[in-house]
Amino acid sequence: MSNLGSHFTIFAQKRGHKVRARVIKIVVGATLAIIFAEVLGLKYSLSAGVIVILSIYETKKKSLDIALLRLKSTVLALAIGSLAFLILGFHAVAFGVYLLCFLPLAFKFKLNDGIGVSSVLVTHLLSEGYVSVSLLVNELWLMGIGAGLAIMLNLYMPNMLPQIKKDQNQIEQMFREILLFLSDKARHQINDVNEEALFASVKELLVAAEQRAKKNRENYILAEMTYYTQYMRMRFQQFEVLLRLSKLLDQVAMPLDQTDLIADLTEQFAQTLHEFNPGNELMEQTDHILDIFRQQSLPQTRAEFENRAQLFQYLNEFRYLLELKRDFIDHLTVEEMEVVLKETIRVKSKAS
Numbered sequence: 001m002s003n004l005g006s007h008f009t010i011f012a013q014k015r016g017h018k019v020r021a022r023v024i025k026i027v028v029g030a031t032l033a034i035i036f037a038e039v040l041g042l043k044y045s046l047s048a049g050v051i052v053i054l055s056i057y058e059t060k061k062k063s064l065d066i067a068l069l070r071l072k073s074t075v076l077a078l079a080i081g082s083l084a085f086l087i088l089g090f091h092a093v094a095f096g097v098y099l100l101c102f103l104p105l106a107f108k109f110k111l112n113d114g115i116g117v118s119s120v121l122v123t124h125l126l127s128e129g130y131v132s133v134s135l136l137v138n139e140l141w142l143m144g145i146g147a148g149l150a151i152m153l154n155l156y157m158p159n160m161l162p163q164i165k166k167d168q169n170q171i172e173q174m175f176r177e178i179l180l181f182l183s184d185k186a187r188h189q190i191n192d193v194n195e196e197a198l199f200a201s202v203k204e205l206l207v208a209a210e211q212r213a214k215k216n217r218e219n220y221i222l223a224e225m226t227y228y229t230q231y232m233r234m235r236f237q238q239f240e241v242l243l244r245l246s247k248l249l250d251q252v253a254m255p256l257d258q259t260d261l262i263a264d265l266t267e268q269f270a271q272t273l274h275e276f277n278p279g280n281e282l283m284e285q286t287d288h289i290l291d292i293f294r295q296q297s298l299p300q301t302r303a304e305f306e307n308r309a310q311l312f313q314y315l316n317e318f319r320y321l322l323e324l325k326r327d328f329i330d331h332l333t334v335e336e337m338e339v340v341l342k343e344t345i346r347v348k349s350k351a352s
Helices: 002-039 046-055 060-088 092-108 112-128 133-153 161-188 195-217 227-250 257-272 280-295 302-330 334-351
Strands: none
Touching (some): 046 133, 060 112, 060 133, 112 133, 161 257, 195 227, 257 280, 280 302
């Protein structure tokens, strides 16, 4: 219970820090937007503050994408709204016609997130009872100030790399525990480890780590940082293979000489598991053991045949487990490796 309580406290503190940072951004941004709009003499200056409130998101890329989307949506909405009011007059029916024309186009061009804000700006035309270049420019300025300040404030984001590196270390440590569990299971067919709880905890960690990696990727605007999302996806695929390996061992009902080879191989993987290890030596050993299996004499009983078939399938799955990591390493560019290595060194130096 004490460990659970401490984990909850740490989570709450981190969550609280993120909430406070976002609240501060919203308060500062909305206030400054209103002040800037008033200094420029814009009408409906309060709308600039509201736009900031609606434009502060959890990542830099999301804020930038939404800002550009809403700018497009605003231009489209003002154009349609102006035509509707000039042709039909400045009343509720004309606003309804505007919505009837604008909404289908907004959905078609995927401008959904800009519908609300753009329509509020169009109501300013309705309230004024006229359309002019200066009034349209006024509305564009309101959008530009609100969205621009939101982007500027979101240029600061808490550094997620230390937590992601911690996730990687925890994932690799828990993978070692699973591999050692599988090795012991292959050798003895019994184990006092709570298998269901072990796999459940690893899956929970992978899901949370993958979400953090995705958010981290969206905080890179000019550069594309996909390494950590690819890493988490690779570990997720390996996790699914580990599940299958455990189920295969459940079907082995009698000890065989081959189980020791498999147990040793699995244990060696646990000892050499590392973020940058492609596992080429283990791949060669796996192929060598597969050749040994093929050259051995045929099973004498049905039970021995079925067990050897399960172990043969285990080796094939194990080889695929290694291939996933090798393919991940092979697809990395030199530039990605250099960036990741520098980030790893920087995070470690700050931690020490």
